[in-house]
Amino acid sequence: xTKKIGFIGVGNMGSAIISGLASxxxxxxxxxxxxxxxxYALSKQFGxxxxxxxxxxxxxxxxxxxxxxxxxxxxxxxxxxxxxxxSKCLVSICAGIKQSQYKEWVDNRCPxxxxxxxxxxxxxxxxxxxxxxxxxxTDEMREFVPSLFEAVGQAHVLxxxxxxxxxxxxxxGPAYVFYFMDAMIESGVALGLTRQQATEMVKxxxxxxxxxxxxxxxxxxxxxxxxxxxxxxxxxxxxxFDRQAMRGDIIDGVFECYLRSxxxxxx
Numbered sequence: 001x002t003k004k005i006g007f008i009g010v011g012n013m014g015s016a017i018i019s020g021l022a023s024x025x026x027x028x029x030x031x032x033x034x035x036x037x038x039x040y041a042l043s044k045q046f047g048x049x050x051x052x053x054x055x056x057x058x059x060x061x062x063x064x065x066x067x068x069x070x071x072x073x074x075x076x077x078x079x080x081x082x083x084x085x086x087s088k089c090l091v092s093i094c095a096g097i098k099q100s101q102y103k104e105w106v107d108n109r110c111p112x113x114x115x116x117x118x119x120x121x122x123x124x125x126x127x128x129x130x131x132x133x134x135x136x137x138t139d140e141m142r143e144f145v146p147s148l149f150e151a152v153g154q155a156h157v158l159x160x161x162x163x164x165x166x167x168x169x170x171x172x173g174p175a176y177v178f179y180f181m182d183a184m185i186e187s188g189v190a191l192g193l194t195r196q197q198a199t200e201m202v203k204x205x206x207x208x209x210x211x212x213x214x215x216x217x218x219x220x221x222x223x224x225x226x227x228x229x230x231x232x233x234x235x236x237x238x239x240x241f242d243r244q245a246m247r248g249d250i251i252d253g254v255f256e257c258y259l260r261s262x263x264x265x266x267x
Contacts, residue, residue: 003144006030006061008054008076010038013093014067016122020151022046032057058083063145066092073097077105084110089141091148093117095171096264099131099160111136113145116163117152119174126153129166133159164265168258176253181206 003026007014010033018029029048031039039050051057058064058080068076073094084090084106091113092102102112117128128149132142149155158166181202188198213220228234241247 002026002028003063004028004030004061005063005065005148006051006057007032007048007065007067008057008080009033009067010042011067012122013117014065015042016124017065017067017117017148017152018042018046018048020124021148022048024151030057030061054080055083058088061088063089063091063148065148066090066094068094070094070096073102074105077102081106081109086110086136089113089137089145091115091145096261098265099133103134111138111141113137113141114160114163115145115149116166116171117149118171121149121152124152127170128153128155129158129163129170130155131160131163132157164258164261167261168254171261172257176250177206 005021005027007018007030010018010031014031014033015038018031021027021029029046030051031042031048032051032054033039036050039048042048043050051060054076064080064084066073066076073092077090086109088110089112090102090106090110093115095116097114099112099114102114106112111134113134114131115128117126120126121128126149130146130149132145146155146157156166184202184205185195185198188201189195193201213223216223218226224238228238
């Protein structure tokens with residue numbers, strides 16, 4: 001049976017998920033957005049069904065995926081609440097809003113799934129946390145929702161209490177990677193490479209290293225050791241990083257992000 005998936009908001013993340021799902025023949029994708037040009041462009045590209053507003057979308061769809069800015073979430077959810085029931089499922093990718101808040105906004109009319117994707121989902125290489133804590137979810141919903149996010153990368157089922165840890169390590173993780181990449185590029189420039197050369201090389205370095213880590217039978221620790229010859233150049237660099245407590249600084253930074261996520265969730 002074809003399931004109807006409705007996207008309220010088709011910005012960068014919403015349209016990325018739609019792109020990943022477009023080839024599936026077991027779903028029908030609906031969309032609405034204040035910028036109607038975006039919806040009609042996706043309709044032309046992927047054949048999604050255009051809905052004039054969120055209420056019309058909620059009436060006809062089985063799964064309603066909320067992909068708006070966090071500050072817009074409450075008015076939108078309250079607006080569609082009367083059109084929801086226990087046969088439908090609200091799925092939100094809005095950052096920082098707890099599942100219990102959504103349950104209050106929908107007056108407990110339908111089950112809610114909270115999802116946290118990270119930005120590489122924009123290129124179908126994301127890592128998403130999916131919270132299936134709601135007791136109102138059917139077995140079908142529990143199986144189906146993670147499959148939506150597998151269309152743009154990995155989907156990991158986590159309890160909501162694990163979401164702050166996910167934020168510290170994975171949600172904010174791309175920024176840590178880009179920060180290190182930027183430092184590597186600057187190092188290359190300082191050593192005489194052109195900025196274009198350094199940028200292309202560093203991008204290739206990270207892409208290749210990630211692919212090797214993903215496909216190798218060895219752990220990342222073993223892969224690091226394979227590059228580190230005793231008394232060699234790599235060992236010299238890593239010894240410097242260790243003297244500067246770089247590993248500890250990275251771990252401390254992740255914990256700071258984790259603690260800030262907890263603080264924001266309590267507001």
